[in-house]
Amino acid sequence: MHVLILNHHPLQAKFLQKGFRYENIGSDFCHPDNLTKIWYNQYDALIVPIKTWEFPPIKSFLEILKSLGNVPIFITHQIPPPKNLAPSFAELPSLRLIGTHTPFLHLLQKLKNLKSSTQSTLPHDTHIQIENLSINLATREVRREGKSRYLRNKEFSLLECLMRNANKALTRTYLLEKAWDHNTTILSNTVDVHINRLRHKVDTGFSHQMIVTIPCTGYKLQTRKNSKDT
Numbered sequence: 001m002h003v004l005i006l007n008h009h010p011l012q013a014k015f016l017q018k019g020f021r022y023e024n025i026g027s028d029f030c031h032p033d034n035l036t037k038i039w040y041n042q043y044d045a046l047i048v049p050i051k052t053w054e055f056p057p058i059k060s061f062l063e064i065l066k067s068l069g070n071v072p073i074f075i076t077h078q079i080p081p082p083k084n085l086a087p088s089f090a091e092l093p094s095l096r097l098i099g100t101h102t103p104f105l106h107l108l109q110k111l112k113n114l115k116s117s118t119q120s121t122l123p124h125d126t127h128i129q130i131e132n133l134s135i136n137l138a139t140r141e142v143r144r145e146g147k148s149r150y151l152r153n154k155e156f157s158l159l160e161c162l163m164r165n166a167n168k169a170l171t172r173t174y175l176l177e178k179a180w181d182h183n184t185t186i187l188s189n190t191v192d193v194h195i196n197r198l199r200h201k202v203d204t205g206f207s208h209q210m211i212v213t214i215p216c217t218g219y220k221l222q223t224r225k226n227s228k229d230t
Contacts, residue, residue, distance in 0.1 A: 001115045002026040002174050004043040006035065012049035012076065019104050025111060026177030035064060042170050045072040045114060047107070053081055062088045070094050072114055076103050128163045131223055133202065133210060135160060144202060154179050155198045158191075162211065162221035169214040195219055 003020065007013045007029040017027045027047075046068065050058075062085075065073055073095045081089075081097065089095055098107045126138040132145045140156055142149040151159065157179040162170065172191045180190070199211045212222045 001044045001111065002028075002042065002177055003045045003047055003111070004028050004030055005047045006030055006032050006049065008032050009049040009051045012051070016047060016049065016076075016104065016107075019108070023108060026173060028171055028173050032061065032064075036067065042165055042168055042174055043071070045074060045111060048073065048075045050075055050077040053077075053079070053085070058085060059088060062092065065092060065095070072096070074098055074107055074110060076107060128160070130163050130166050130210070130221065133163070135163060142202075144206065149201050151198065151201060154194050155201065158194055158198055159202065159221075162219065166221050167223055167226045169217050169220045171218040173218075175218060191218075 003025060005013045005016055005027050008031065013029060017029070020027045028043075046065075058081075071094060073092065075095065076098045080099070089097075096110060098110070126136060128135050128137070133143070135142050135156070137160065140151075142151050142156065142159065158175055161175060161178045175191050175195075179194075195211065199209075203209045203211055208224045208227070210221050210223070212220050212227075214220055
């Protein structure tokens with residue numbers, strides 16, 4: 001599971017991230033002004049720590065949240081929200097308010113329930129194909145244009161993650177959480193090194209480069225049609 005924490009309340013955001021780390025829940029920070037820029041649907045939930053209901057300007061902020069679709073949104077707060085916000089909250093059925101009474105434990109349980117329900121509905125396909133690139137999860141075989149490509153374990157895990165999220169920009173932190181064990185000591189450029197090796201094995205010799213770098217964010221697996229549209 002991977003969540004995005006809005007960072008307009010730094011102390012609470014850091015507290016949440018530290019607690020999530022102990023529970024094997026990956027998380028990224030984002031300033032409210034950059035939410036629509038960084039949101040690529042790769043997160044399982046959005047966490048919004050609220051210190052006061054005046055910042056960020058909550059009514060305009062709720063309008064931004066509507067544009068994210070049906071993503072689960074959890075607002076943690078220290079004081080009850082004003083009653084005049086009730087109509088706005090009603091327009092966001094996926095929004096949940098977490099009060100001051102054991103907020104982290106409550107939030108953690110909500111996320112675990114969300115994770116369990118998501119896992120129970122995931123498809124159990126053993127074969128994924130994106131254009132001329134295919135992987136077999138049972139045999140761990142990778143082919144492009146019918147030609148076999150040998151990948152190491154981490155490279156395979158990264159490619160599977162990219163293919164399951166084709167045409168979506170994935171952050172380095174997200175890829176790290178998906179492919180590496182939480183107890184493993186890793187270097188800051190670990191993802192970049194493995195992506196470069198993966199790109200060499202998957203893209204070398206082909207006119208269309210599928211693994212694309214997204215500046216200041218991470219990587220995505222881009223289809224030929226999507227590259228023409230952009």
